[in-house]
Amino acid sequence: MNNVLRVGIIGAGGIARVAHIPNYLKHVDKVKIVAVADVVRENAEQLASTFDIDNVFTSYDEMLNTVELDAVSVCTPNKFHAEATIAALKAGCHVICEKPPAMTVEEAEKMAATAQQAGKILTYGLHYRHTPEVEALKRFIDADELGGIYAARVHAIRRRGIPGWGVFTNKELQGGGPLIDIGVHMLDTALYLMGYPEPDTVFGVAYQKLGNKKGVGLSGEWDWENFSVEDMVRGMITFKNGASIILETAFAANIEQREEMSVSLMGDKGGADVFPLKIYQEKHHTLIDITPAYLPKVDAHGIQMESFVNCCLTGNQPISNAKQGVALQKIINSLYESAEKGKAIKLSRTV
Known part of the structure; x- marks a missing residue:
């Protein structure tokens, strides 16, 4: 080359x-x-x-x-x-x-x-992997500061953040709404920090309650009459190693904040919130919180x-590699399948 x-x-x-x-x-x-x-x-x-x-x-x-x-x-x-x-x-x-x-x-x-x-x-x-918060926490995880991570929470929620541009509300072209667009970032971040464990069972529910109605848009005016994706997905993923993730993602939800993009991890030696970064541990018979005094401001893209x-x-x-891409796609599609069928989806072994 x-x-x-x-x-x-x-x-x-x-x-x-x-x-x-x-x-x-x-x-x-x-x-x-x-x-x-x-x-x-x-x-x-x-x-x-x-x-x-x-x-x-x-x-x-x-x-x-x-x-x-x-x-x-x-x-x-x-x-x-x-x-x-x-x-x-x-x-x-x-x-x-x-x-x-x-x-x-x-x-x-x-x-x-x-x-x-x-x-x-x-x-x-999947540029959130390159944020200073994730890079710093990954160093702590690699040093076994959190121990075995067995639980996580993933939020990618907007109050009225339906995109008023592009094809984000077109299911035929996008395959879905907030789960496949913004939820995928926080889900991948959690999976990456957990070491991409092998998924076992997925249960999801999807809602279309606000996107197909005319309303106030904080990300431009969207085409509510042709809104064909979900505006919220909630779900749970379990893994073959016993770990689990609770996920919530929405383009539009009646919440206080304009937007929340967050990942929380819980391990047997410590836990962490990622955005902003804060680590929770017990040391010397004392519960402590660790907050970085400084993290660089970077362009993750x-x-x-x-x-x-x-x-x-x-x-x-x-x-970020192709094998992880398959596992991520499998979880996303299984959440949609579970929501459509109204039952949990048992996953076969990933490639």
Whole structure:
């Protein structure tokens, strides 16, 4: 591979514009963005003009067959994650695909298998892993300060935070609502800190109580008449090692706070809240709380993209991998399946 990573962008939407491209451009000595592909040519041309990208395509297959690329960012709606990722991997590219991995477990498994067969990196846009709170707590966990983590709570809840842009309320294109969009971040954070234990049983309930009605929007006005996703999911996940997670995620709920993104962990030596970071222990016959005096302010997206670039150039593996993507997708889809069927879902062994 060249010393400079040749990158293509699939999907010219907001996440490409805000998170991927600007952070690639921080590393002009290591990265050159060669091309952008989007089914809406005007969007691709606008992005190319803004960031001085030479090549524009309306088909990612044409892009992959026309220009020489080393890596690809997949920034499409969820429905197209799998097919775009698999095409890029087969074309010999490393891939960073935005979250969630895919729409179905089968797609996530095929993505992981293709990456393994191609010998290429496949990682996902789960940038909360790179926040200073998570990085600091991971060091404590690795030093056994929490002991065996057996319970967690996950919250990703907004008061009236239904996105008024994009396709976030379109089930056909996204596969779901808050669970697959914001809940996935906090769920992955908990799983990552717990060591990604193997899931055993999932029980979930889903609600559509507020999103399909006209109301006040704190994230823009949404298309309530065509709102086809859930506005809340609540659930419980148990794991084969005996651990469990309680999850609650919502685009819209009648709560006090505008938004809460939080993870709480409980181990047999200590516990922690992650956002903000606070650790709870017993030492020397005294219950103590540990709060960092200082944590750096960082751009987690920026750290994620820098890590991806460096992994592509060095062959090191990113902290988010395709196998974890399969496990994460399996839990998400099982929560939706449980909510639809009204019963707990017993999971088979993950790949």
